[in-house]
Amino acid sequence: MTPQLSVQNIRAGFGGLLALDDVSITVRKGERVGLIGTNGAGKSTLFSVISGYVPAQSGQVCFEDVNITGMGVQRRVNLGLARTFQVPREFDQLSVLDNMMAAAPGQRGERLGSLFFSPGSVRRQEAEIEARARDLLGFLNLAKVAEVPAGALSGGQKKLLELGRLLMIKPGFIMLDEPFAGVNPVLVDELSRRIVDLNDQGITVLIIEHNLQALSDLVPRMYIMDRGKVLNEGTPDRVLSDERVREAYMGGAV
Ligand SMILES: Nc1ncnc2c1ncn2[C@@H]1O[C@H](COP(=O)(O)OP(=O)(O)OP(=O)(O)O)[C@@H](O)[C@H]1O
Secondary structure (H helix, E strand, O other), rough: OOOOEEEEEEEEEEOOOEEEEEEEEEEOOEEEEEEEEOOOOOOHHHHHHHHHOOOOOOEEEEOOOEEEOOHHHHHHHOOOOOEEEOOOOOOOOOOOOHHHHHHHOOHHOOOHHHHHHHHHHHHHHHHHHHHHHHHHHHHOOHHHHHHOHHOOOHEEEEEEEHHHHHHOOOOOOOEEEEOOOOOOOHHHHHHHHHHHHHHHHEEEEEEEEHHHHHHHHHHOOEEEEEOOOEEEEEOOHHHHHOHHHHHHHHHHOO
């Protein structure tokens, strides 16, 4: 079976800096895969290349048998490939519910003509979007803060909201960038459970995370990157016990 995501021999960088040097990874449909590495290893840049924010200088990215290497961000999202960012990008002044609704793609009410010519269908669509948003808020245990301005949420709740906003686009493959950063341990467990639930529903998950304990509990397979290259791949036990990995990651303190 061909992988759902196949990243082959990617080189990418910024000006003279080569952030990704011949990087290849594959992810099968329905997998949960981790991506670890020291600061500056190139993990977020790899997410940016996969999601279309940073162009590849060479190499190829294929998603569900489509070569998406030169495709724009929105077209990749339309294929069901979506990412979160390390810093959640919610609108602080808007309520949690409105933040969720604003993340829904292709809303007809945004086109002025639709408001005049088919106001009924715009209302129906809004009602559907609100129902989906409320469903997801329930799933993420955020229903009680639906009307609260997003800026008032805790760090962990913001991460849950960010995940919720991602789910509004009904993705088949999600890339989570440090979902546990700044999240208290209770919410780390909750987030982990929600990620497993989503994966059980068939959503493939690729996760960058520095919390190695929480990540090892969550994923059966991980990649480690170091200075723009993939160093190793396999079960968390195998990857974290590799001598080169111990050296590269925390100077042997893994
Ligand atoms: N927008 C940018 N402009 C210039 N250089 C960048 C940019 N983004 C990343 N870099 C550089 O590219 C390299 C890889 O950075 P990247 O953010 O991908 O690493 P990372 O593994 O995600 O690190 P961290 O764990 O700290 O988030 C680093 O040297 C970084 O300074």
